[in-house]
Amino acid sequence: MARSWDAVVVGAGPGGSTAAYDLAAAGADVLLIDRASFPRDKPCGGGVLVSALKLLPYDLDPVTERTITSFRVRYKRTWEFEHRYHETLAIMTQRSRLDAYMAERAVDMGAEFRDASAVRSIDDATVTLANGDTHEAQAIMAADGANGVVRQALGLPRLRGAVALEGNAGREEQPAGARWDDAVGLELGSMPGGYGWVFPKGDHCNVGLGGFPAAGPTLRGELSRYASTESFDGGSLTQLRGHHLPLRDPDSALVRDRVAFVGDAAGLIDPLSGEGIGNAIRSGQLAAEAALELLAGEASDMSAYRDRVEEEIEPELRVARQLQALFHQCPWPYVQLLRHSDRFWTAFCRIVRGESTYTQFQSRLGPAKVFVDAAAAVAERRARRAAKWQASA
Numbered sequence: 001m002a003r004s005w006d007a008v009v010v011g012a013g014p015g016g017s018t019a020a021y022d023l024a025a026a027g028a029d030v031l032l033i034d035r036a037s038f039p040r041d042k043p044c045g046g047g048v049l050v051s052a053l054k055l056l057p058y059d060l061d062p063v064t065e066r067t068i069t070s071f072r073v074r075y076k077r078t079w080e081f082e083h084r085y086h087e088t089l090a091i092m093t094q095r096s097r098l099d100a101y102m103a104e105r106a107v108d109m110g111a112e113f114r115d116a117s118a119v120r121s122i123d124d125a126t127v128t129l130a131n132g133d134t135h136e137a138q139a140i141m142a143a144d145g146a147n148g149v150v151r152q153a154l155g156l157p158r159l160r161g162a163v164a165l166e167g168n169a170g171r172e173e174q175p176a177g178a179r180w181d182d183a184v185g186l187e188l189g190s191m192p193g194g195y196g197w198v199f200p201k202g203d204h205c206n207v208g209l210g211g212f213p214a215a216g217p218t219l220r221g222e223l224s225r226y227a228s229t230e231s232f233d234g235g236s237l238t239q240l241r242g243h244h245l246p247l248r249d250p251d252s253a254l255v256r257d258r259v260a261f262v263g264d265a266a267g268l269i270d271p272l273s274g275e276g277i278g279n280a281i282r283s284g285q286l287a288a289e290a291a292l293e294l295l296a297g298e299a300s301d302m303s304a305y306r307d308r309v310e311e312e313i314e315p316e317l318r319v320a321r322q323l324q325a326l327f328h329q330c331p332w333p334y335v336q337l338l339r340h341s342d343r344f345w346t347a348f349c350r351i352v353r354g355e356s357t358y359t360q361f362q363s364r365l366g367p368a369k370v371f372v373d374a375a376a377a378v379a380e381r382r383a384r385r386a387a388k389w390q391a392s393a
């Protein structure tokens, strides 16, 4: 079967469903395709920051399981402190619920959604499904996530990244269950290139660890130990799942003619926090804008999308890369600042709530920015050397 559309969106995660929503809302004829049967789960903490919530034209109340106002930070599994904020910082959901809900919103706007439909190959105007059906489109949004096929099909290199492993612990039967209500837990300083987390859900807590790719083989044992230090039974975590977190290099391709890479398919995860839902949503919106210009005959390809990501998202990723490199070289000052400085804690909460940005934070450093830049450059070089060494070992 062959059919033509204004736009085809491959992948119904937050990035793809947002692009499909905006395109359909503007009157475009849109097909949203996913290889999984919905509702489907995905390895993810399911934490949605307020900065991401604010991007959406609808609220996520129907799929919200917890509202977070507090961070409980632990350093090297020893001492910990808790900070509370006077406003919501994030909501906790489960991806099976969130992604089905977001795909439904796109359908409400008029998008056609086909799940259980894997894309097998793609060229610049035609998407071919595993069952042989073909769909032609004037614009294609590749929102097929960390292990998608579109980058590969267009001959683009795989994105480097981090790795993470997570599992679930029942709340009621665990001694730690009651500890997690409106707080998330962060374990800092013990995972090279990453951190551990406890994210509370309605009837369970999601416990996870992420870090440099070389940490992959150790993650299982480390996760069990970490969960135990949080008073969960580390040996009985259920639904253990590992996954790759793709991270963009500054020159990674965002567009190929009429194809735009969105969210994880473009490596837009924040390298400092591992948070990717916000940039998946925002890049889906920017891709839809560029596609609408293409459909209106105001552009001949999707390069406007690349320009907008470079202007709006990449500067944030650049500062996040610097902060990540510095943090992993020397986590102690960050943790001390977070613990003792109200200004730093407030700045962090304002970024989490989308009231400020990394670039604004960096510009407030004044003359100290020169030293921070220099230290970050050294730390980034060291991290790149370590990653190369680990990859070749």
Ligand SMILES: Cc1cc2nc3c(=O)[nH]c(=O)nc-3n(C[C@H](O)[C@H](O)[C@H](O)COP(=O)(O)OP(=O)(O)OC[C@H]3O[C@@H](n4cnc5c(N)ncnc54)[C@H](O)[C@@H]3O)c2cc1C
Pocket (backbone or CB within 6 Å): 010, 011, 012, 013, 014, 015, 016, 033, 034, 035, 036, 042, 043, 044, 045, 046, 047, 048, 049, 117, 118, 119, 120, 143, 144, 145, 146, 147, 148, 149, 164, 165, 166, 208, 242, 243, 244, 245, 262, 263, 264, 265, 269, 274, 275, 276, 277, 278, 280
């Ligand atoms: C362990 C872990 C924990 C995380 N925790 C958080 C968190 O708490 N908060 C946060 O903000 N971010 C978190 N992230 C990152 C976040 O999960 C991603 O950044 C986010 O899901 C990206 O959304 P997306 O729409 O780009 O892609 P995805 O959500 O990955 O969606 C891609 C979709 O494409 C579909 N697809 C793939 N291949 C094909 C194909 N060939 N044909 C058709 N469909 C296809 C998939 O089935 C999938 O539904 C976490 C990541 C990991 C690995």
